[in-house]
Amino acid sequence: MSTGKLDTEVRQSQIAQAALSLIASHGLKGLSIARIARKVGIVPSAIYRHFKNKEEMLDAILHHIQKRLLDNIDIVCNETLEPLDQLRRLLMYHVKLIRENQGILRIIFSEDFCHGHPKRKGRVYDIILNYLNNVDKIIIQGQQEGKIRRDIGPATISLMFLGIIQPAAILWHISDGKFDVTRHAEKAWKTFSECLIMK
Amino acid sequence: MSTGKLDTEVRQSQIAQAALSLIASHGLKGLSIARIARKVGIVPSAIYRHFKNKEEMLDAILHHIQKRLLDNIDIVCNETLEPLDQLRRLLMYHVKLIRENQGILRIIFSEDFCHGHPKRKGRVYDIILNYLNNVDKIIIQGQQEGKIRRDIGPATISLMFLGIIQPAAILWHISDGKFDVTRHAEKAWKTFSECLIMK
DNA sequence: CATTAATGTGAATAGTGATTCACATGAGAA
DNA sequence: TTCTCATGTGAATCACTATTCACATTAATG
Numbered sequence: 001m002s003t004g005k006l007d008t009e010v011r012q013s014q015i016a017q018a019a020l021s022l023i024a025s026h027g028l029k030g031l032s033i034a035r036i037a038r039k040v041g042i043v044p045s046a047i048y049r050h051f052k053n054k055e056e057m058l059d060a061i062l063h064h065i066q067k068r069l070l071d072n073i074d075i076v077c078n079e080t081l082e083p084l085d086q087l088r089r090l091l092m093y094h095v096k097l098i099r100e101n102q103g104i105l106r107i108i109f110s111e112d113f114c115h116g117h118p119k120r121k122g123r124v125y126d127i128i129l130n131y132l133n134n135v136d137k138i139i140i141q142g143q144q145e146g147k148i149r150r151d152i153g154p155a156t157i158s159l160m161f162l163g164i165i166q167p168a169a170i171l172w173h174i175s176d177g178k179f180d181v182t183r184h185a186e187k188a189w190k191t192f193s194e195c196l197i198m199k
Numbered sequence: 200m201s202t203g204k205l206d207t208e209v210r211q212s213q214i215a216q217a218a219l220s221l222i223a224s225h226g227l228k229g230l231s232i233a234r235i236a237r238k239v240g241i242v243p244s245a246i247y248r249h250f251k252n253k254e255e256m257l258d259a260i261l262h263h264i265q266k267r268l269l270d271n272i273d274i275v276c277n278e279t280l281e282p283l284d285q286l287r288r289l290l291m292y293h294v295k296l297i298r299e300n301q302g303i304l305r306i307i308f309s310e311d312f313c314h315g316h317p318k319r320k321g322r323v324y325d326i327i328l329n330y331l332n333n334v335d336k337i338i339i340q341g342q343q344e345g346k347i348r349r350d351i352g353p354a355t356i357s358l359m360f361l362g363i364i365q366p367a368a369i370l371w372h373i374s375d376g377k378f379d380v381t382r383h384a385e386k387a388w389k390t391f392s393e394c395l396i397m398k
Numbered sequence: 399c400a401t402t403a404a405t406g407t408g409a410a411t412a413g414t415g416a417t418t419c420a421c422a423t424g425a426g427a428a
Numbered sequence: 429t430t431c432t433c434a435t436g437t438g439a440a441t442c443a444c445t446a447t448t449c450a451c452a453t454t455a456a457t458g
Contacts (some may be wrong), residue, residue: 005405005454011321027310029228033446045448046406054446079263102310108369111226111301117249125373156386159370160372161363163387166369174324188362195394202425204435232416244418247434253416 003041011050014040016060023061023103028112055095057115065104068097068125073134083142084196088189090135091164095185098169105169132158142196149198157196164188202240210249213239215259222260222302227311238270257312258319262302267296276365282341283395286389289334290363294384299370326329331357341395348397356395363387 010093015176018039022031033054037044051057070092076086107113108128115119135158142148149159164185171179203214208398217238220231232253236243250256271292275285297304299358306312307327334357347356363384370378 001261006294008404011405024310025314027227027312027314029309029311032313032444034444040407043407044446045408048258048447049405097206106308106310106371109305110228111223111305112228112311113226113372115226121373121375125370128370128373152390153386156390157367158389159383160363160390162366163364164359165362166365167358167361170365171324171327174307174320174327176320184355184358187352188359191355191359194320195390207434210435233414240438241435243416243440247417248435270408 001088008050011040011042012060012116013045013064015050016055019057020101020103023106024101028106028110029140037126043051055117059123061107062123062127063101065093065101068101068104068127069127069131070134072097073131075123076115079139082191083138083145083147084193087135087142088163088193091161091185091189093181094162095181098124098144098165099181102173105166132162136159138156147199160192177186203293207249208374210239211259214249214256215263218256219260219263219300219302222305223300226307227305254316256321258322260302260306261319261322261326264300264306267300267303267330268326269333270329271296272330276337282337282344282346283392285337286334286341286360287392289337290360290384290388291360291381293364294368297364297369298380301372304372313339331361334360347395359391363391371385 007184015036019031022035022039026035033047034044037047047057051060072090074146075091075093079089080086110123115122132155136154139148139154139157143150143154165181168181168184168188170178172181214235217235218230221234221238225234232246233243235256236246246256250259271289274289274292278288279285307323331354335353338347338350338353338356342349342353364380367378367380367383367387371380
């Protein structure tokens with residue numbers, strides 16, 4: 001209406017973004033084609049010009065999430081070469097990503113998103129593993145450089161790393177933003193990194 | 200049908216249990232009155248003999264969860280008086296609880312469950328805070344006894360404590376049980392507790 | 399300018415959801 | 429036994445869902 005006609009790629013991206021944001025505000029149950037369309041500023045049936053059906057659209061959201069996660073890895077790797085620094089920064093970028101996109105955690109946790117779609121469930125799994133593998137790489141690098149202790153496996157460390165933010169993120173979103181994730185992340189990182197440093 | 204008529208308290212309990220189990224297997228979106236009724240063995244409209252509406256029934260589930268969480272605290276406090284031991288055991292009981300009741304994490308993360316019901320959202324928040332407060336108490340006890348370092352706040356520690364399991368639990372349930380949560384919990388606990396001990 | 403393919407629209411369809419209601423049944427009290 | 433109330437039933441209602449289709453509009457292309 002206000003925007004006129006747009007390329008299908010632009011629309012696909014708009015739709016995925018709108019959907020992710022609606023998942024954050026209304027949950028997966030509240031994610032209807034009608035609502036997405038309203039948010040994008042088009043009519044429900046127009047969604048089908050850009051996606052075969054709702055399923056295909058949900059897959060697009062997944063792709064979007066994967067991209068955002070891996071972008072963060074790239075960013076920190078370009079900002080610094082120091083593994084511990086990379087981790088600290090990644091932590092903060094992750095907090096930012098989660099804060100700006102609450103839908104991500106919901107998708108990962110919900111059975112709704114994957115139920116009856118083992119293929120999609122597998123993709124969610126792959127996305128997480130892929131992200132963790134990248135964190136692993138940073139850790140291994142740190143271990144090789146003698147900056148991170150070598151008596152813990154990288155996989156354990158990277159999962160614990162995610163664990164710094166995860167529960168805090170829950171509190172943050174359940175408390176309607178009252179809980180201060182960033183502050184917790186900083187404090188927890190202080191303890192965690194201290195624990196990681198090779199003595 | 201097969202069971203005949205039952206007391207409303209019995210039915211309420213049956214219904215809540217069926218609902219929680221359906222959330223685990225079909226997600227919140229798949230949690231319909233019809234499905235619950237079928238699982239319990241009655242007709243959809245019969246649900247309304249025992250709950251005013253669906254909302255009231257969801258509240259019953261919350262109560263059930265809260266009880267299970269606090270039960271674990273009681274159990275570990277009765278099993279041992281050693282704070283670090285209590286934490287380790289709590290970790291394992293928590294893993295067990297999450298494993299047996301995947302629905303719990305889903306409820307906590309889903310906006311569906313609380314959307315448009317600030318009161319219920321507040322209750323979920325309270326349940327978590329309450330649980331964390333109990334973990335805090337254990338930690339404070341440990342700090343007073345000189346067994347846990349005092350330079351980190353108990354609240355930070357208790358959240359990090361939950362963080363040991365959270366991401367692993369996600370992997371476990373997304374991987375259809377392939378990921379070994381217990382193993383990760385043990386390894387992570389080793390590192391974490393070492394980091395907690397007062398030097 | 400005229401054409402065409404891509405994109406947007408509004409109405410219609412078919413399914414499913416929660417909820418209500420008039421009625422049926424059964425178990426225990428009188 | 430008979431009465432009564434709690435519980436169970438089946439049909440009906442209303443809102444909302446995804447999806448389709450015939451048609452309108454726009455942007456770019458020849």
